[in-house]
Amino acid sequence: MLDDRPAQGSILYLDGVTVSFDGFKALNELSLIVAPGEMRTVIGPNGAGKTTMMDVITGKTRPDKGDVLFDGSVDLTRLDEAQIANLGIGRKFQKPTVFEMLTVAENLELALKCDRGTLATLFFMATSEQRDRVAAVLGTIGLRDRASLPAGRLSHGQKQWLEIGMLLMQDQRVLLLDEPVAGMTDAETEQTAELLLEIARDRSVVVVEHDMEFVRRLGARVTVLHEGSVLAEGPLETVQNDHRVIEVYLGR
Amino acid sequence: MIRALALLAALLFAQPAQADAFSEAVAGLSAGGFGEKIKAVETLAALGDARAVPILRAMAEGRLLARPDGALVIDGHDATTGQPAEAEGALAVSINNRLRSAIQGAVGRLGLVSPDPAERGRAAQAVLDSPSPESAAMLRKAIERETDAAVMTAMRFSLAALDLGDADPARRLAGVAALADSSLDPQVRGLLTRLAQSDSDAGVAGAARQALEGAETRLRALRIAENLFQGISLGSVLLLAAIGLAVTFGVMGVINMAHGEMIMLGAYTTFAVQEAFRAWAPAWALDFYLVAALPAAFLVSAAIGIALERGVIRFLYGRPLETLLATWGVSLMLQQLVRSLFGATNKEVANPSWMTGGIELAGGVMLTWNRVVIVLFAVAVLAGLAALMRWSFFGLGMRAVTQNRAMASAMGIPAGRVDALTFGLGSGIAGIAGVALSQIGNVSPNLGQGYIVDSFMVVVFGGVGSLWGTLVASLSLGVVNKFLEPYAGAMLGKILVLVFIILFIQKRPRGLFALRGRSAEA
Amino acid sequence: MGPVLSRLLAIDDRRFWLGFGAVGILLLAVVPSLNALPAGHALNVPDYAVTLLGKYLCYALLALSLDLVWGFAGVLSLGHGAFFALGGYAMGMYMMRSIGGRGVYGHATLPDFMVFLNWQELPWYWMGFDSFWFAAAMVVAVPAGLAFVVGWLAFRSRITGVYLSIITQAMTYALMLAFFRNEMGFGGNNGLTDFKELLGFDLSRPGVKLGLYTASAVMLGVAFLVCRFIVGSKLGRVLMAIRDAESRVRFLGYSATAVKLFAFVISAVLAGIAGALYVPQVGIINPSEFSPANSIEVAIWVAVGGRGTLLGPVLGAFAVNGAKTWLTGAAPELWLFALGGLFIVVTLLMPKGIVGLAAQARERLRGRPVPLIEEKRNA
Incomplete structure (x- = not known):
């Protein structure tokens, strides 16, 4: 183990993380630190390693080497997805993945923060508080009148919202969002930005996004990934004027 | 050959003194008592004259007649001279069991001087059945005269074996030394074991023990070689059964539970082609019915495979569990169809003559031709398929469609047709496997059932989508199975292999030669 | 509570x-x-019809157990016949022991086949089976234990879909080979048969047969309620969520491994109980019950009735087995064509089975189209 002083005080700490698939390095010595309560946007061309980075943090992919620490000390590379989720890291996928056969309310109920042990789940009965919480989130994501509809019958944008709603239900300390506004209309995008800014008040949020308007609207610190490592980091304006970033985005 | 015979005959007949002794001995065969007759037989045998053989045989069979004048007649000819002779008033020379066995021993020993080398070779082995000092003496004499190298070796071997029973310890020791090289023969090992356990001479016993130990080592090596061959043979059968599956399941991701029935159809096609050849083909062509059966089986199974893909499977892409159930249904129907058409009993498919028999290695280890041919055939099929996938345009299209269907379609590759042809290819290869399997086992409607679990295991073990993995997996499973069999029995061996694979998949869920990366996890 | x-x-x-x-x-x-x-x-x-119905009830229970894992959690086990057979063997062992000295060879403790094979004493794993309650415990424990081990190994390493189906098929195949061996001590090829009585009741009496039938019906009802409880609970929704998108469930913090294992073990227990009720009614248990074909056939009962519903597997078991009884009597050579065709027709044309068709018809009557929920392509 490395000396964990630099990790202290961070909520997410990645250092020297390398992942390769059949010789192709999806992540190459990636290092990234996210502070508690911080909102961070991650941009980068296709194949830069954005999704792989999320896979590593959430336990879907084990890194070949490198450290991934949560809350300054918890080694995430030793835990599986469920354990990491229960630590307080939530994730929204690029492609909305809601449970299509279940109703909107049931989707939210599954995400509810509570004991997720098998027997506890079997004998689970929602308290009135928990029911109120579901109702409140339904209101926040604007799906109150669709609560008992199977999630499979929602529109694409509504599914995105439902997934964000599920993240809200989980009440996590860190949220990882992979292209949350892909496929949304401008109005929906604006609403989502507001919602995210609201959420980010009391937790850390990492957003991967292509939509530069949306990134600007979030107004957060930007990390640019390229070929599996960090190319530039800073406020959007600074990053946008970085000649290496321009080169990567506009071609050589 | 004829000249050699003539030469030998000339050599034998150029000994008038012996000829006289010969007639005398022959005359003694009709002597009064059995004891005298036996003596005459022994004398005759000791002369080492090959002419005695037909006479002694005739005597054993009761065809040797004694005329009142003392002359002996066989089938109307004089026994000694071979001139036509009257058999008026002649009586068969009477024999008893003791005499019969004496005649047998004599004929056996006389075989050693037969003009025919094959006969001499047989005799050299036969003397071991009735070991006696006379046999040893006769052998020693015969070896001096022997011209044929192979017969000479056989004679030396038998002599050494006889020497083991000699009264002289030096002789016995020499015999052990001479036999040390050929101690794999069970008969010899029996003799050596007796010496090692109970010989009065410590030196002989020790030498015998040593020879036996050497024999054990070599036997073990031979058993390993035999197991290896049998394992490779079983592995090649698994390989044949699994290659087609490596295409349909490995490349296309279609789980075809009717794969075994494609094999079964190939076997029945072989049977049908064989019957057609028996009915209509000229006799010389009968041996080559397999040549016609191969393409026929490929086409039959491929056609049914294509029909299955177009009619059922293509509606179920992306729903592997449904595909599994639907193709299982197809397999039931195909089995019943064949049962209705051909009957439920096993059909017999004959090996062509060039595939019957085999070569025997030492110690009773046999490589049968049909097994050898199947090993080579399996490797050839795999190589052919690998070449097709790697270098042909169709192979390119096949790989393109399975890797990125939308993109391939956009580039003008007819994805549907490629699917159908790929599935047809996999099924056709299963049909070819059926041709091979018909050569080593019964052809019955549930032939395919026995292979389905095994071949899925091979593909999963080897790594889905990897032909190389399929090869390594099938051969290693075959070999492991055969090596387990002597210790665990055939069934337990199979169970152990199944358990092993289940545990193996724990460690490497994607098989030996797995693709790693995002594409493999989709 | x-x-x-x-x-x-x-x-x-x-x-x-x-x-x-x-x-x-x-x-x-x-x-x-x-x-x-x-x-x-x-x-x-007639009495034979009661026994036939009793058999169907056991099949329905077996189908229900498979549906719990396949219909609700998406785990298609092709080895449920093994749990069924193990439950059956446990019950069969009890009934063998209760024959006592009345066997053909009249040995006080050894079953006939052991005497025939020259065995001198009872193998250790036959001990205790003279007690009904011990046997009943084994009916539950043995399938549960096997399901736990196999399920734990498979789910832990995330073997899903057809891989899991093949593994479970291999499991039942291996067990079939094992039970065929005389040395295993379970009667080899012939299995266990010639039962005389159960809990002191003479199995040949019609009243006892009716009792077994009744027990099967009650057990099916209890199992139905247990499954209904599981499926209706939040755990049931987790199971369905696993069926739809397993990895997403993990990211929500549920251990998909533990949840599936729970369902798999419960399911195996139900299958074992079905087997235990089945064997005294048919009077024999032999290794062919382990054959992979049997297990796959159970899947088609579930599919015909409608998987992912509780009523479906029960209906399917009755429908398919009723058809089998009738057709194997009327035209035996047609049965495999019919069964094979059923596999194809159900998967292609009625993926939601009889129950789905009925629901569709009802909705259509009300003038509302039912969307066919597409399953995602997962190679």
């Missing part, structure tokens, strides 16, 4: 309870009464 129990009862669902009660009365009151009618009576249900 109070509110949980009331949810188990789901008092508000009056339609369910009416239907459940109606079927219960039919099976537990009407059939036995008709069976009691004199033999020549037009409405008489």
Whole structure:
């Protein structure tokens, strides 16, 4: 183990993380630190390693080497997805993945923060508080009148919202969002930005996004990934004027 | 050959003194008592004259007649001279069991001087059945005269074996030394074991023990070689059964539970082609019915495979569990169809003559031709398929469609047709496997059932989508199975292999030669 | 426990309870009464039909158990026949032991086949089977243990889809080979048979057969309620979520491994109980019960009835086995064509089975189209 002083005080700490698939390095010595309560946007061309980075943090992919620490000390590379989720890291996928056969309310109920042990789940009965919480989130994501509809019958944008709603239900300390506004209309995008800014008040949020308007609207610190490592980091304006970033985005 | 015979005959007949002794001995065969007759037989045998053989045989069979004048007649000819002779008033020379066995021993020993080398070779082995000092003496004499190298070796071997029973310890020791090289023969090992356990001479016993130990080592090596061959043979059968599956399941991701029935159809096609050849083909062509059966089986199974893909499977892409159930249904129907058409009993498919028999290695280890041919055939099929996938345009299209269907379609590759042809290819290869399997086992409607679990295991073990993995997996499973069999029995061996694979998949869920990366996890 | 129990009862669902009660009365009151009618009576249900129905009830229980893992959690086990057979063997061992000295060879403790094989004493794993309650415990414990080990190994390493199907198929295949061996001590090829009595009741008596039938019906009802409780709980929704998108469930913090293992073990226990009730009714258990073909056939009962519903597997088991009984009598050579065709037709044309067709018809009557929920392509 490395000396964990630099990790202290961070909520997410990645250092020297390398992942390769059949010789192709999806992540190459990636290092990234996210502070508690911080909102961070991650941009980068296709194949830069954005999704792989999320896979590593959430336990879907084990890194070949490198450290991934949560809350300054918890080694995430030793835990599986469920354990990491229960630590307080939530994730929204690029492609909305809601449970299509279940109703909107049931989707939210599954995400509810509570004991997720098998027997506890079997004998689970929602308290009135928990029911109120579901109702409140339904209101926040604007799906109150669709609560008992199977999630499979929602529109694409509504599914995105439902997934964000599920993240809200989980009440996590860190949220990882992979292209949350892909496929949304401008109005929906604006609403989502507001919602995210609201959420980010009391937790850390990492957003991967292509939509530069949306990134600007979030107004957060930007990390640019390229070929599996960090190319530039800073406020959007600074990053946008970085000649290496321009080169990567506009071609050589 | 004829000249050699003539030469030998000339050599034998150029000994008038012996000829006289010969007639005398022959005359003694009709002597009064059995004891005298036996003596005459022994004398005759000791002369080492090959002419005695037909006479002694005739005597054993009761065809040797004694005329009142003392002359002996066989089938109307004089026994000694071979001139036509009257058999008026002649009586068969009477024999008893003791005499019969004496005649047998004599004929056996006389075989050693037969003009025919094959006969001499047989005799050299036969003397071991009735070991006696006379046999040893006769052998020693015969070896001096022997011209044929192979017969000479056989004679030396038998002599050494006889020497083991000699009264002289030096002789016995020499015999052990001479036999040390050929101690794999069970008969010899029996003799050596007796010496090692109970010989009065410590030196002989020790030498015998040593020879036996050497024999054990070599036997073990031979058993390993035999197991290896049998394992490779079983592995090649698994390989044949699994290659087609490596295409349909490995490349296309279609789980075809009717794969075994494609094999079964190939076997029945072989049977049908064989019957057609028996009915209509000229006799010389009968041996080559397999040549016609191969393409026929490929086409039959491929056609049914294509029909299955177009009619059922293509509606179920992306729903592997449904595909599994639907193709299982197809397999039931195909089995019943064949049962209705051909009957439920096993059909017999004959090996062509060039595939019957085999070569025997030492110690009773046999490589049968049909097994050898199947090993080579399996490797050839795999190589052919690998070449097709790697270098042909169709192979390119096949790989393109399975890797990125939308993109391939956009580039003008007819994805549907490629699917159908790929599935047809996999099924056709299963049909070819059926041709091979018909050569080593019964052809019955549930032939395919026995292979389905095994071949899925091979593909999963080897790594889905990897032909190389399929090869390594099938051969290693075959070999492991055969090596387990002597210790665990055939069934337990199979169970152990199944358990092993289940545990193996724990460690490497994607098989030996797995693709790693995002594409493999989709 | 109070509110949980009331949810188990789901008092508000009056339609369910009416239907459940109606079927219960039919099976537990009407059939036995008709069976009691004199033999020549037009409405008489003969004894053989009672045993046949009892067999179907066991099949229905087996189908229900498979549906719990396949229909709700998406785990298609092709080895459920093994759990069924193990439960059957455990019960068979008890009945063998209770033959006592009345066997052909008259040995006090050894079953006939062991005497025949020259065994001198009872193998250790036959100990205790002279007690019904021990055997009953084994009916539950052995399938549960096997399911736990196999399930743990498979789910832990995330073997899903057809891989899991093949592994479970290999499991039952291996067990079949093992039980065929005489050395295993389970009667080899012939299995266990010639049972005389169960708990002191003479198995050849019609009253005992009716009792076994009744026990099967009650057990199916209990299992139905247990499954209904699981499926209706939040855990049931987790199971369905796993079926739809397993990895997403993990990211929500549920251990998909533990949840699936739970369902798999419960399911194996139900299958084992089905086997234990089946064997005394048919009077024999042999290794062919382990054959992979049997297990796959169970999947088609579930599919025909409608997987992912609780009623479906029960209906499917009765429908397919009823058809099998009729057709194998009327035209045996057609049965495999019919069964094979059923596999194809159901998967292609009625993926939601009889129950789905009925629901579709009902919705159509109300003028609402039912969207066919597409399953995602996952290679």
